[in-house]
Amino acid sequence: DAKTTQPPSMDCAEGRAANLPCNHSTISGNEYVYWYRQIHSQGPQYIIHGLKNNETNEMASLIITEDRKSSTLILPHATLRDTAVYYCIVRLPHGSSNTGKLIFGQGTTLQVKP
Amino acid sequence: KAGVTQTPRYLIKTRGQQVTLSCSPISGHRSVSWYQQTPGQGLQFLFEYFSETQRNKGNFPGRFSGRQFSNSRSEMNVSTLELGDSALYLCASSLKGQETQYFGPGTRLLVL
Numbered sequence: 001d002a003k004t005t006q007p008p009s010m011d012c013a014e015g016r017a018a019n020l021p022c023n024h025s026t027i028s029g030n031e032y033v034y035w036y037r038q039i040h041s042q043g044p045q046y047i048i049h050g051l052k053n054n055e056t057n058e059m060a061s062l063i064i065t066e067d068r069k070s071s072t073l074i075l076p077h078a079t080l081r082d083t084a085v086y087y088c089i090v091r092l093p094h095g096s097s098n099t100g101k102l103i104f105g106q107g108t109t110l111q112v113k114p
Numbered sequence: 115k116a117g118v119t120q121t122p123r124y125l126i127k128t129r130g131q132q133v134t135l136s137c138s139p140i141s142g143h144r145s146v147s148w149y150q151q152t153p154g155q156g157l158q159f160l161f162e163y164f165s166e167t168q169r170n171k172g173n174f175p176g177r178f179s180g181r182q183f184s185n186s187r188s189e190m191n192v193s194t195l196e197l198g199d200s201a202l203y204l205c206a207s208s209l210k211g212q213e214t215q216y217f218g219p220g221t222r223l224l225v226l
Contacts, residue, residue, distance in 0.1 A: 034214075043118070043204050043217035044157070087157075100147050100162035100211035101170050 003027065003090040006108045012082075014114050018075040022088030025069045032091045033064060034102070035073050037084040044087065047073065078112045085109050116141065118207050118218035126224045132193040135221045139186050139207030145169075146188040147215060148180060151202040160203075163188050164211050192223075200225045 005023040012018040024033065032051050036044040048055055048062045050071070055062045061074040075082055087107040119138045127133050139146050147170075148160040159172040163182035180190040186207075192199055202222050206215035 036217075041202065041220075041222070043206075043219050046214050046216060049214065100145050100164065100208070100215075101159045101172070102147070102149075102157075102206075102215060103159065104149075104157035106156055 137205035143207035145211035
């Protein structure tokens with residue numbers, strides 16, 4: 001079973017920031033938080049990942065709470081092309097024998113509206 | 115770098131037939147994982163191959179099998195197809211399995 005909980009759907013106005021929450025209250029100290037998104041019928045696209053610190057790349061920012069029990073993916077200026085299903089995944093630590101396996105939950109369907 | 119490629123992109127088969135899907139990982143990546151996506155079950159892990167060896171396996175029947183070649187390309191095979199095998203089959207590659215996985219576009223299989 002997935003170790004994360006996400007709202008099933010969210011709306012965001014185009015040009016505004018989209019903040020997607022994820023709960024992972026049973027996360028272990030050495031497990032990473034990964035975010036992927038899947039635009040309709042395409043393969044999932046990697047967005048960002050982090051362990052403890054906040055992370056930022058050209059696509060998004062990842063904010064992880066200090067107790068690591070939840071995180072938020074931020075798309076700073078959402079566009080219509082950001083409409084997709086966003087998956088938050090807790091991944092076994094690097095070096096674990098199961099790290100080649102991702103466990104997907106149901107994700108959050110983000111609808112960006114004009 | 116070229117991304118992960120999967121062939122064919124679309125496939126129609128009938129019940130009882132078998133099918134082979136192919137995945138070419140990103141150059142230099144040695145781990146290939148396979149996933150099945152259906153509307154009812156979502157994205158589910160099938161198996162992972164690394165250095166031509168199956169390293170992890172999901173909870174799927176023995177009709178689902180795979181292999182990896184010395185150039186890291188991978189194939190998965192489904193024998194005795196059932197209607198419920200209709201799905202999007204995705205493969206993902208990473209350097210050794212523990213790094214970020216990058217997905218291909220998928221093969222959409224329809225079983226009639």
